[in-house]
Amino acid sequence: MSELPGFGLVERARAIAPLIAREADEIERTRRLTPGVVSALIENGLYRALLPQSLGGAQAPPETFMQMLEEIAKADASTAWCLGQCSVCAMIAAWLDHDTAHGIFNTAPGILAWGAVAHEARAVDGGYRVTARWDFASGSRQASWLGAHVRIVDADGVPCKNADGSPEVRTILFPVANATLHDVWQAIGLAGTGTDSYEVNDLFIAERFTAFRDVPSALREKGPLYKIGTGVAFSLGFAAVSLGVARATLDAAIALARGKHQSLAVGAMRDNAAVQGLIGRTEGDLRAARAYLYATAHAMWRDLCVTGEFSAAHRSAVRLAATWTIHQSARVVDTAYHMAGATAVFRSNPFERRFRDMHAIAQQIQARDTHYEDVGKAILAGSLTPSDLGAG
Structure with a gap:
């Protein structure tokens, strides 16, 4: 089997x-x-x-x-x-x-990382030439290959266009050995990601090492997974990361409350009605966020597997659920952190790093408030209805 x-x-x-x-x-x-x-x-x-x-x-x-x-x-x-x-x-x-x-x-380690969309690649015989620097390449320190998303220009520097008039954007791929990496990731959270910058100088990229990423008509593989595109996969994945961080932080607060006596308090934290209520409400908040994210992902996947189509409504539904889940996870972490009191500020305890990591996650593109605006604008314009976003 x-x-x-x-x-x-x-x-x-x-x-x-x-x-x-x-x-x-x-x-x-x-x-x-x-x-x-x-x-x-x-x-x-x-x-x-x-x-x-x-x-x-x-x-x-x-x-x-x-x-x-x-x-x-x-x-x-x-x-x-x-x-x-x-x-x-x-x-x-x-x-x-x-x-x-x-x-x-399939050549070890077989790991690819890339950063944000930026800069141009010039079309030449057999491929492209590019001189550029990109940022935010999480995982680049483990990678054997790097990628970049670039706008294509012709030999005269004129931007190339797609059939619909939009700029032609390709993803280019090259061995990490062909790039210079810059250790710039000195951040408050997610310190271990090595989200560095990288650059190339007059690098030739053969045509076969480029792709129209997230363009369904350019797909070579069958199956529904690749129709959702990398943008949606990033949203779902990083929202799931936020849930894991929130779960671990709340669990640490629960464990602390079971045994800690707060300063000047008569009884243990576990016997404090305010703490009990806060734990209960926060547990409910976290479970609601997780249920919403997974229900949205499940509905999208079910429809995609049946119809073979990934719609604009699915994209909006995922973006809304992922953004809200990250924000809700940050609130759960904040609650757990404050509940822990002075204990939380010490690096030896399981709160301080998770607090910083969670707030680094909440600053990323997947958590931008503008995603709410995009969904609200579509609803008010009539191009999207609340029912398009799933059961609610």
């Missing part, structure tokens, strides 16, 4: 979580994933969660991918963030010819 897509990913993530938790301090100190953690992620196939099955990947459904990231995030947010980033980057294989994708992802 053949295995179901993604079978065992969540169980494997849960099995290596204790190792990651033990390495978390070192990851924070060195600002990179430790060799032991990277090896465990590779050996258990977690980086290959969204890689096509034709290349030996799991091609897992979104909900499996999300659960995998949740388990890792409970142990360490930086590890989960890098894993989510590089797993989604691997989806580009669905837009590449098989031999090219095989060479990238």
Whole structure:
């Protein structure tokens, strides 16, 4: 009997979580994933969660991918963030010819990372030439390949256009050895992600190492997973990371409340009615956020598998659910942090780093308030109805 897509990913993530938790301090100190953690992620196939099955990947459904990231995030947010980033980057294989994708992802370590959309590549015979620097390449310190999303210009520097008049944007791929990496990631949270900058100088990129990422008509792989595109996968994945961080932080607060006597208080925290009520409400808030995110992902996936179409309504529904989940997770972490009192400020306790990590997550593009505005604008314009966003 053949295995179901993604079978065992969540169980494997849960099995290596204790190792990651033990390495978390070192990851924070060195600002990179430790060799032991990277090896465990590779050996258990977690980086290959969204890689096509034709290349030996799991091609897992979104909900499996999300659960995998949740388990890792409970142990360490930086590890989960890098894993989510590089797993989604691997989806580009669905837009590449098989031999090219095989060479990238089946040559150890087979990890790809990339940063934000920026700069131009000039079309030349057989490919493109580019001189540019990009930022926000989470996971680049473990990667063997890097990518970048660039606007294409012709030999005269004139921007190339798609048939609909929009700018032509391609994703270009190149070995990490062809780039210069800049250690710039001195951040308040997610310190271990190594979200560095990287640059190339007059680098030639052959045509076969480029792709029209997230363009359904350019797909070479079958199956519904790649129709959702990398943007939606990032949203679901990073929202799941936020849930894992929130779960771990609230669990730490619960454990603390069971045994701590607050300064000047007569009884234990666990006997304080205010603390009891706060724990109950916060538990409900976290469970509601998780249920909303997973219900949205499930409905999107169900419809996509039946119809074969990924609609604008699905995209809006996922974006709204992911944004709200990240914000709600941040509120849960804030509540747990404040509940812990002075205990929370010490690095030796399980609150301070998670507080910083969560607020670094909440500053990322997936958590922008403008996503609410986009959905609200579409609803008010009549192009989107509340029912399009799922049951509510």
